[in-house]
Amino acid sequence: MVCIFSLFQAPVQAILRPAMWIPFPCGKLHSYKERWEFDATPAECLNDLIAAVEKLKEEDAPGTTYDIHKIDRCRNFIRIFVFTWAEWLDVVEIDFSTGKAYSFSSGFLPLWLPFAVILNCVLFWIPFYDNKLNQQRLEKLRNVMTKHVTTDLGTIN
Numbered sequence: 001m002v003c004i005f006s007l008f009q010a011p012v013q014a015i016l017r018p019a020m021w022i023p024f025p026c027g028k029l030h031s032y033k034e035r036w037e038f039d040a041t042p043a044e045c046l047n048d049l050i051a052a053v054e055k056l057k058e059e060d061a062p063g064t065t066y067d068i069h070k071i072d073r074c075r076n077f078i079r080i081f082v083f084t085w086a087e088w089l090d091v092v093e094i095d096f097s098t099g100k101a102y103s104f105s106s107g108f109l110p111l112w113l114p115f116a117v118i119l120n121c122v123l124f125w126i127p128f129y130d131n132k133l134n135q136q137r138l139e140k141l142r143n144v145m146t147k148h149v150t151t152d153l154g155t156i157n
Contacts, residue, residue, distance in 0.1 A: 001065075002065050002067075002083050002087060003087065003112045005111060005112050005113065005114055005116070006083060006087045006089070006110075006111035006112050009089075009111045009116055009117045010067075010069075010081050010083075010089050010111060011069070012117050013089055013106045013107055013111065013116070013117045013120060014069065014079070014081065014089065014091050014106055016106075016117065016120075016121060017091075017104070017106055018106070018107050018108075018117075018120040018121045018123075018124040019104070019105050019106055019107050019108060019120070019124065019128075020104055020106075021124045021125075022124065022125060029127055029128065029129045029130065030104060030105035030128055030129065030130040030134065031102070031103065031104035031105065031130075031134055032102075032103050032104070032132075032134040032135040032138060033100070033101070033102050034100075034101045034102075034138055034151045034152075035099050035100060035101070035151065035152040036094070036096075036099045036100075036101050036142070036149050036150070036151060036152075037099060037149070037150045037151070037152055038096075038099075038147055038148065038149045038150070039147070039148060040147045040148075042076035042096035042097050043073070043076060043096075044147060045076075045096045045145070045147050045149070046071070046073065046076050046077075046078060046096050048145050048146055048147045049078060049094065049096075049141065049145055050068065050071070050078070051146075052141060052144040052145045052146075053066050053068055053080060053141070055144050056140060056141065056144050059144070060140065061085070062085070063084070063085030064082065064083070064084060064085060065082070065083040066080060066081075066082055067080065067081040067082075067083070068080055068081075069081045075095065075097055076095065076096035076097045077093070077094070077095045077096070077097070078092075078093070078094050078096075079091065079092070079093050080092040080093075080094075082137060083111075084110075084133075086110045086112075087110040087111050087112040088105060088106075088107070088109075088110045088111070089105075089106045089107065089110075089111050090103060090104065090105050090106065090130075090133065090134060090137065091103070091104055091106055092137060092138070092141070094141075099152075101138050101141075101151075103134035103135070103137050103138050104134060105128070105130050105133075105134065106120075107120030107123075108120055108123045108124075108126050108128055109123065
């Protein structure tokens with residue numbers, strides 16, 4: 001269960017993304033990008049991912065909460081808020097039209113703290129390591145999907 005402070009601050013922090021303001025090398029420590037390739041249509045993959053998120057909610061580590069924040073069926077885009085056990089906000093964005101999958105940690109402090117969004121904006125310069133959780137999260141999503149999705153780990157813009 002995510003506390004009320006986290007629920008109110010999550011959309012703002014997901015838009016501001018203070019942990020991503022310094023892209024290199026700090027941003028690479030807590031973000032991961034992939035290019036997904038699939039045989040099905042983008043709309044079919046989007047629907048499959050929505051079902052996969054529901055399945056992953058039951059299978060993932062205790063304390064991890066998945067919230068589908070935005071679904072844009074016209075663009076075949078989905079944004080998922082993932083709250084860790086300590087209520088840090090990680091954001092997963094997948095655009096099936098382009099095949100880009102992106103997962104990143106949004107801030108240094110967890111969102112259960114009052115005014116965490118403001119504090120994270122002030123502390124944007126602090127580097128931190130996600131222990132490859134964002135990479136693992138994209139891998140879990142791919143593996144739970146019923147449609148076959150492969151990755152091209154080449155350069156992604």
